[in-house]
Amino acid sequence: MNETLQIAAFLLLPILSFIVLIFFGKKLNGHSSTLGLSLMGLMLLNALILIVNAEPYNLTAKTYEKWSIYNSFEWFSTGNLSVYLGYYVDNITAIMLLVVALIGFLVHLYSTEYMKGDPRYSRYFAFLGIFIFSMNGIVLADSLIMMYIFWELVGLSSFLLIGFWFEKDRPPMAANKAFLTNRVGDIGMFIGIMILYFHVGSFNIKEIVGGVSEMDPGLLTLAGLLVFMGAIGKSAQFPLHIWLPDAMEGPTPVSALIHAATMVAAGVYMTFRIFPFLTPDALAVVAVIGAITALMAAITAITRNDIKAVLAYSTISQLGYMIMALGVGAPVYAFFHLVTHAMFKACLFLCSGSVIHAMHHSLHHLDDHHTDPQDMSNMGGLKDKMPITHAAMLISTLAIAGVPFFSGFLSKDGILAAVLSYYYKYDGWTIILPIAGFGAAMITAFYMFRLIFKTFYGIPKKKDIYKHIHESPLAMTIPLMLLSVLSFAFAFTANLNPLKSWGWFKALIYKYGKNHNFLNMKYVNSGIESAHYDAMYLSLFVASIGIALSVLIYYLKKVDVDKIANLFNLVGLYSLSKNKFYIDKIYNMIFYKPFLFQTRTASFIDWDIYDQKIVDAWGWITLKISKYTGISDYSILDQKIIDGTSHLTQYVSTKLRKTQSGVIQNYLLGVLAILVVFIIVINQI
């Protein structure tokens, strides 16, 4: 019971924050952040207490204590169908909870300053509360259906937070786009859940993992991929990644929390959970999608000028890495990367937020409402004005670029090793995976340094703006410092050898790479081990190329940017990158616009055509109706079956009225005629 209560606190604390703030936020006003922050603090404490329980893998003894706590409660039952809500906590869950709590706490802290002066200050914290609530729900969920429920709820909170500044034009659209794109994935996920339910008879993930063995492999592949569709949406994988860049319309701390560290990682987390029953075929698809995403997003990021857009594409790219890792059978590294990425990417976003904040204040000071505070071409040379931000950003950039001694190196290296071993094993087309992996690694290093150089180095582009730039206040810089510390490799491993990733963290998660229903994980893992060194050298090589190029072009300015752009444009790469591979346009062209057109057509058919068609079948009644066609649109709409028949009767009525001519002798004639007809005709029968 105590455990249950402790676990429930992860849900209760944030929802309490939400409820209190949504109803009493106006009264609390400035204190709302204090409330939110203190509740988050409690939660962080709780997460720390929880993780102490987690049992690490003992490398020497090769044993581990099986630590997990779980419990479930019947939500409702119709007799034969019972739906349970419950939690399942193991090492992975505990780490995720800690990540969420930590970053959540830091973002709360950061936001107290960042959001100051916003008219809906308290509502912002309320929304953060509901987000943390639903994110924790996903993490804790022991069943797919519960995961789906919170899955949707994070969608809601993401919608609310992206559209937080709804008075502007773009945020509401971005919010809609995010929600709807996610729903596309969710449909697949829902269908997948249903398939699994009707074959296994349970929504519980553990039971599904245990029970899928009797399923038809083809169907299981389908089911796995359908569930994975949810991850494609949530983790912004190709082809549903389009919402994430737009989602940057939300406040920057939100981007850090939701769209970099936690929510987008939920897809990876979920795929991690279902990994054991994904068939090899399904995993191949997963790997390819991850690879495409990683490379494509990285290429797109090169040409972004908006500081947050670069980070957004970088996030997509890194998520692609994680998905790819899952696909090639390295869930441990995927999860590792998830956590390290959460730290450094949150740090990057918060840094960029700090920069934007400073730019914004400066612009505000100048009373300039036209200049975009996020545009890197307006920045430059900020390192002197914002030393802490600069330092934090540099550290996290080194981490993401995969430089040794930084956390990103550890996890990315593992992923690349796994990809390489996968290629070694399967050969053939799988070459694209290492190409994408290493290529993206290089490009990542390149564009991240480009960002650093354009923002913090060089000559300030706009002097007057530069003049009013100040370092952000302490509440904002503390999170930066903390997160940048966590971006160092030693945060995850006490091992100072940059080439060894074993440490307390890996010990906690190591055993989760050992179970799979179809793959022999022993071989897979040993393959990864053996590819380790190849991958490491190669990745160091490509990373240094990327950094060197960046230094050459943007710091030393030895090479003209345009020339390179033209060079790449020979193969169309530059314009592809510039136009985000045209995906938005393509969607607009082949989905969105035709779809809207179709709905209009549907509505038109429903109102206009449907009736006419039916009435057509009634033959000449159509003639009657066609008279009105020209008169007005609306009157056509209403010539329906009922109207048609009513017209018919009215028409017959008018005709029949002529028989009642008013002349008595006609009446008599009519009587006689019918009488004769009856006598003659019917008598014959």
Add this chain to the structure above:
Amino acid sequence: MNNLQSIQYFLPELLIVQLALSIIILDLLSLKRWVNICVYIGLGCSALLLCQLSSPIDGFHIFNGMLINDSFSYYFKWIILISTASIIVISNYSKELDREYSVEFNAMILFVLLGMFLMTNSIDLLMIYLSIELVSIPSYVLAGILKNDKKSNEASLKYVIFGSFASGLMLFGLSWLYGISGSTNIYDIYNSLALVESPYMIYISLMLILVGFGYKISMAPLHYWTPDVYEGSPTVVTAFFSVAPKAAGFAILIRTFSILFTDANSLSVNTFPIHNVNWSLVVAVLSAITMSIGNLLALKQDNVKRMLAYSTISHVGFMLMAFSTTSVEGNIGIMFYLAMYMFMNLSAFFMVIHVENNFNVKNIEDWSGIGYKSPVLSIFMVLSLVSLAGLPPTSGFVGKVYLFRTLFATEQFYWLGIVAILNSVISLYYYFKIVKSMYFSEKVIEEKENIQAPVYTLIVLFSAQNILFYMYWSDLYNYIKGLF
């Protein structure tokens, strides 16, 4: 039974003759103010006398087999008497009628009443012809009682020509029937017909007789006179025509056809047409035509009376539907429906009279706003119209259910059921046209409403039965069932 013995079963009719003659005499003696009292007392007495008549199912053949007094006729007489009496009451409050001719009016109505009583009794070809003529001839006069009104005059002209033409055709048919069988008593004729080998002559005379009866009940194609006469006649007369003669017509139609042209010489058994002369199919077809014509033509009418005339035709069609099954259920259904129909139709007509009296309107669109001007009566009017349309929760619905039921019970003419259902939907439209006009328009009516207690009471009473019989009809139904 010989003539003297017969008298005791003939008292109500005698009283009516007496009454008619005496009010004419009273008029001659310039004692006009006694006329009304006299009529009321007389009708009351004849009602009492009617109560006294015990009528067994087999009935008494009176006046040497010219008439029969049985439970069947007894029931119809009540319907006829109630409707006629209410018409006489209402006629005192109609502004249309010339007070000067009230005695003639009453006398004519009483003669018609007598004729209708005889129609329900007749079992002899002679009496059939005579009673129909006795109803018709005063009716011609009644239709034209507004001497200086062109429409009334035209109505009576059309009525007389059409009526005498139809009765001429019927008489021709009767003469052939007489020739085939050699008798005028329908029971005797039945016995002879059973021996006839070729059914063709029977068929022709049957059709000609159907013309005569059909004209009385406004069956298509003999409905032509109905709308014109109904529109032209004073509303009170129209109301009168729309119920009592229809009931009498159905009585004579059912009795004659059931006895003469079926395999069974009785009203009380389900049976089939004689000699496979498939006249029930003819009736079914005519019923479909009748209801369709009635409903379709009613759709486009502007004049309320004319619309109600067509509505009457359609109701006749519905009743014919039950008749076409030549079954006891059908007869019961008709008798049951007639009771409902009498009340709802009369209350609707009385409302029309009330509105004409007060607001002087004839057309449907002129009815606008009456729902708010005369709220209570309007609610009852709506009730009556709903009932005429045959929707629950009203007795019209119950009645229609019984009519439909006969088709199911005898398992024939399902197609007719479908036609009837389609017709029901159509009928809604025009009944609701009145409702719409009454309520959906914002027109403010200036005229003051003058409420006359008897009119008011009758409308409310007759209309209230729509609910009453809807809740508890089984007693009435069981009663009718007991008559067979």
Add this chain to the structure above:
Amino acid sequence: MENYILTLLIFLPVLGAILMLPASKYIKVPNIVKYIALATTGIQILLAAWLYMNFDPSLSVMESPFTVQLKWIEHFNIEYFVGVDGLSIPMVLLTALLSFICILASWNIEKKTLGYFSLFLLLDAGMMGVFLALDFFLFYIFWEVMLLPMYFLIGIWGGPQRHYAAIKFFLYTLFGSLFMLLAMIGLWYFTAPFNGGDGTFNLIRLIELAPQIDAQLWGWNVQWLLWIALFIGFAIKVPVFPFHTWLPLAHVEAPTAISVILAGVLLKMGTYGLLRISYPLLPGEVVAFSYTLAILGVINILWGAMCAIAQIDLKKMVAYSSVSHMGYVLLGMSAAVSPSLAGAEAGLNGAVMQMFNHGTITAMLFLLVGVLYDQAHHRWIVYPENHENQELAGKLAFGGLASQMPIFSAFVALAFFAGLGLPALSGFISEALCFIGGFSAFRLVTAIGTLGILLGAVYLLRAYQRVFLGPLNSSYADLKDINLRELGTVVPIAFLVLLFGVFPKPLVDMVSSSISSLVSIIQGAM
């Protein structure tokens, strides 16, 4: 009390309506009519609540202490037979609640109040009667009783095209009920041989009798004909594609409260009738028809949603959303033939819950649209191309209302999100159950139907964005936020939406045992 409670529920509104006539004349208190109506429906809610407290879902109808069975018309074996079970009790509660709320929502009706409120109470009585009647004849009567008040309520107090909408609604529904009448009489006759020569309308008794029918009519199986006739009768009310075109018009033209009743309660009668009458009586036909039903359901879902997306009138959009949402109910119902018992139960439970939840959600939507309309006097999302003011044609009508009317917008958001099936709001569970059920029976069809989840989000969010988000349209800068009375209408519903979203157990428990017996009837016929 137990014996009278159902009768009271039905006839209390009638009493209230009758009371109004003298009261409006002799009691010189302003708005006395409204207060009487409010009190009547208020008492009705209390009665319904009492009923709910004392309701034991484990008892069958015949065992329930509330059931009243009296002879009415012995000749036809017609009975006054009323009772509640798990199928009807959610509907009864919904009806009582929505009636009360609609009286509140109609408070600013000033035109002919006496007529409006007395007709409304009659309508209320009819609805209660339909949900409580267990005798087919009685059921039919109440079914028709609702028709007239509705006709007047739309026809007199409706929008500009009210006359047309009223007559259309009336004729369309009547067309359907005629088929029902035919089926009713048919049932009577064809079951007569198994009931000692006399038919019956007793729906409980007919569960045994009707499946025994083995006759032919015009070469058709009678059971099949009965099913078709009943289905048409009910389908028009649901409305099932292609009988749905009366709905947008009637909803748009009706006054707010009437739209609420129409969408909230009347539509449910169609599906309720199917579950109450068609399903238990003709299980064999259900088995044969359910695939079609599933397809119709999916067509409803998708077609309704597609049409909703294209609407530029907020109310019409909500009306089409009803078409879409009733599709879920049909899909859930089709699951009764699922090979998996869990699936069948999920589907039918989902259907009944969706009936209740859609009742609350759509009521909320209509109420909120009504609130907006009261202030802005139009409800265009985008002005139509043929708008009288050509400068405005094709432009966004509102925009940014969220900053002007924050509380109102929050409630709209709640309603919209409930409508698009967001978890933790009641719509989700019922929709999910419908899908789960439908999926267990008809995989591909249901998989296509799940697109409805997406489409639902599209039209609601698009509308929300265009009306409430973005820069504030300056011509609406003087709109006032939702007032206390309007809040009073919305808050109880919002509470229910949240409650049953988070804690659906009471609703499921109420329904599930009746559903189990229904499922066993259907499964027995397979």
Add this chain to the structure above:
Amino acid sequence: MDYIQPYLMLSSILFSMGIYAVITRKNAVAILMGIELILNACNINFVTFNRFGNFATLDGHVFTMFVIVLAAAEAAVALAIIINLFKNIGTVDVDQAKEMKG
């Protein structure tokens, strides 16, 4: 003559003539006469059948008497109506009396 056919033929011809007159003549009085022809055709029928049918009673003859009387009554009423028509619209042409129709 001892054959029934000529009498029946006569009555049929009369009947047809009557109908023809009723349908074609525009004068109301002529129409009335047509009706009288029909009735008389019936009378001939009745008498003929009674005469040739070897029937026991004289029903047919009696019938005829009644029909004659009734025809007179009907004619009286009809003529009165026609006179009134003439007073109202100044003609006895039935085609002129078609105010009500439809």
